[in-house]
Amino acid sequence: MSNWPLWEIFIRGEHGLAHRHVGSLHAVDAGQALMNARDVYTRRHEGLSIWVVKAGDITASAPGDKDALFEPANDKVYRHPSFYDIPDDAGAM
């Protein structure tokens, strides 16, 4: 008995946002994964573009690396708009 591989599905909707992970499904190959994704994940016209990636081909960061990967960004407060004290007179910005 052959088990179909698992694919992760990413869909871009009509509002211009990036492809978003919506879930997974099983398919024998990429072509079938696309078709199945269309049937499973766009039953309510949710998407305009679909990406499929074999689940095993995704490399994920390990939770233990979280500090190394994401903590430095916490120091970069200057990336956030509230870092800057702008007088109200300057208007919308």
Next chain:
Amino acid sequence: MYAQMVKTEADRVKTLAEMDECERVFQERVDRGVKIEPKDWMPDGYRKTLIRQISQHAHSEIVGQLPEGNWISRAPTLQRKVILLAKVQDEAGHGLYLYGAAETLGVSRDELTAQLLSGRAKYSSIFNYPTLSWADMGAIGWLVDGAAIMNQVPLQRCSYGPYARAMIKVCKEESFHQRQGFDIMMSLCRGSAAQKAMAQDALDRWWAPSLMMFGPPDEHSVHSAQSKAWKIKINGNDELRHKFVDQTVPQAKLLGLEIPDPDLRWNEARGSYDIGQIDWEEFFQVVGGNGPCNRERLAARNKAHEDGAWFRDGLMAHADKTKARQQSQGEAA
């Protein structure tokens, strides 16, 4: 509920002081409302309980296609036919989302399917009752989906990320399921005497099994307490059951139907309805495999799986052949 009486392997809920370092960090994250994700450390019991709960939920969606699928061919109008078919299709989709969530915990859908087909895994007791008339499509949507929603809405906030996200999709899509059921009941109750009788008969048969869906009272259950501590169960069984009754009784009145419970009374002090004794012996019999349709439901799923083996193998063989051809072409070039 779609997952009933999920065991946790706990004999009592540990205090933070009793936990080892990993477990305490985990529990504190859960307490703070931080989502647990697939690669995070988690207690073995949490993982096992979640697999049991999510797969039971998924199996319920899959078996749940059958009682309603039974009436697609006989739906009385084309519009009712497409609505019912879309609903049954959603159930397949929800089963798929939930299996996907379970798969993030390191178990394959094939393994879970094997557990269902062999009878080792449970699914909701409700789907072991027969659908005898068109009114059952109304009663299932109104009562069974109504009961399911009560449980699923809070689960959108559960501690396990993939499960919570699957529940968000499920709840969003299910919002029409209960409404279409109530709509069928309204049409029948406004119709001929025969149609109204059909609706009352459906309510008579589905009322008690719907109340049983929430599971036996669990205020003293250690499993429920552990699941609540882990935030994979949000409310108590009786709490949800009463909420369901309080919501449904006025709807039955609106339809002009009678709830088949002579002991049903408004309790002024509690601000809630009191209900008659639930036949838990029947519930345990149904869960144990002796419900009216347990054998038929499992037989239908087994047949679909066995009859489909050549299809799954055939397409896999084609994908392997195509890959091999592409590789040999690549080497030749």
Next chain:
Amino acid sequence: MEGAGAANPQSINHREPSDREIFNLALVMGDNCLILGQQISQWAGHAPILEEDIAQANIALDLIGQAQYWLGLAGEIEGLKSEAAPASNVKGRSAGPRSADDLAFLREPHEFRNFRLAEIPNGDYAHTLMRQFLFDNWHFHMLQILSQTPCMPVRDIAGKALKEVTYHLQRSSDLVIGLGDGSDESHQRMQGALDHFWPYTCELCDPRWGVDLELWGLGDSAALNLKANWDAYLARVMIKATLVIPERAPLVAGLRPGTHTEHLGYILADMQLLQRAHPGASW
């Protein structure tokens, strides 16, 4: 898609189709969608894999949705002039033009205009897929013609349906190819299914069957195009699927609209149960 050829709009229509002709065409299109949709909806909960349950339901939803449009058009046209078709005097039906539901649930088998192909039982999944492919191949090429006709109500529905059916044909072609060129068992099952349905394909593109394609705005060669396109596409898919097109002769009787197999009676008994048992009820 296996490069389905576009129909060739090379000449203009000779005359406007009459109401009766529009009515008949709408029944052919609507009844085929309805009966096939009714049959494949039976797979809900029983398909070989979950993804397939969902995909199959999508096709059924599309087809029954299209049936609603076509039968709605038939009822509308019939209501305009009594010339179209005599409304059979069915007990329980309200006066006025027949709705899509009236046409679906209150007609007798001999009044249905679907191909026999659509009413052959689902069989195993190979049968269901092969029947779907043979039908989709006709449906797609037929809608290509109809989506260019000057007859606006027909053109509107055909244009909408064509988008859905383009996907149906792509899906069923992929599956026929994958399973034909799959394992030994899947190959044998698909060949068996093709042999089984082959005699019924004679109706699909035959003008004697009741749809005169010359009427729909594409001139003399339109009918020929439909058959040629159907044949050419079939041949391309079957080569990839490593399946052999049978040489068996078509069925003798039946190139006449309203010819059916014994299966239709059972399909309708099931489908029409409630409307027949509760005349005039609303649901």
